[in-house]
Amino acid sequence: MVDEPTPTRTGTAAEEPQQPIVAAPAEPTDAAAAQDASPVAAPSDSAATPPASTPSSVAPSPVVRVTTVTERAVVRHGVRTVKDSSLAEGKRVVRTKGVDGVKTLTYQVTTTDGVQTGKTLVKSVVTKQPVTEVVAVGTKKPQANCDPNYSPCVPIASDVDCAGGSGDGPAYVSGTVKVTGNDIYRLDNDNDGYGCD
Incomplete structure (x- = not known):
């Protein structure tokens, strides 16, 4: 039996030993992509997230x-x-x-x-x-030695009479005076509020 010669490699791709084929990850379909893109729901916290309001719990409008x-x-x-x-x-x-x-x-x-x-x-x-x-x-300034019951000034004395009258003084007043208080010298004989008039 004649030994067959060992075939020589020519370097062509057909003659190269085949490498194992690794499958690429499949492209997600639209439905799968949408499902994967949705965020993962966080654990619910009832204190932080208010419950969805229902039509029966809506507050009425202010009046x-x-x-x-x-x-x-x-x-x-x-x-x-x-x-x-x-x-x-x-x-x-x-x-x-x-x-x-x-x-x-x-x-x-x-x-x-x-x-x-x-x-x-x-x-x-x-x-x-x-x-x-x-x-x-x-x-009105107070006048020295003037009786406050008369105006204008009637001197303060033991007695005052109207000048030109029958009185004997010792003091006299000239002209009409108004009785503003008590007529202690009796100058207003007709009681009209004025003396020696």
């Missing part, structure tokens, strides 16, 4: 109302001071008594579910004017 409200406010009266030379210095007399006025205020009030949420002034009218108080302050 908003707008109304007009009228209020009254006091308008404080002022005080005016005037000087009066017929009053003794420092003496105060109310000539006109002060009276407070009234102001009517109109507001637009907004309430939400019965709770006031807004208040806007839309109108203000003084419906009663205040009356200013007038106070007279005396500026």
Whole structure:
């Protein structure tokens, strides 16, 4: 039996020993890709994620109302001071008594579910004017040796008579004087409030 010669390699691909074929990973189908792309659901935490609201648990809409409200406010009266030379210095007399006025205020009030949420002034009218108080302050300087019951000055003495009259003094007054207190010298004989007239 004749030995067959060993075939020689020519280096062609057909003659190269075949390598094992490794299958490439299959491309995912659209349905599989969509399934793989969806995020993995995290463990549910009922405290952090509120439950889906159902139509029966939807909160009702708030009830908003707008109304007009009228209020009254006091308008404080002022005080005016005037000087009066017929009053003794420092003496105060109310000539006109002060009276407070009234102001009517109109507001637009907004309430939400019965709770006031807004208040806007839309109108203000003084419906009663205040009356200013007038106070007279005396500026008359006290006169030395003058009796405070008369004006102008009547000297202080044991007796005072009208000049040109039948009185014997020792002191006399010239001209008419007004009795502002007690007629201690009896100068006002006709009791009309004036002496030596």
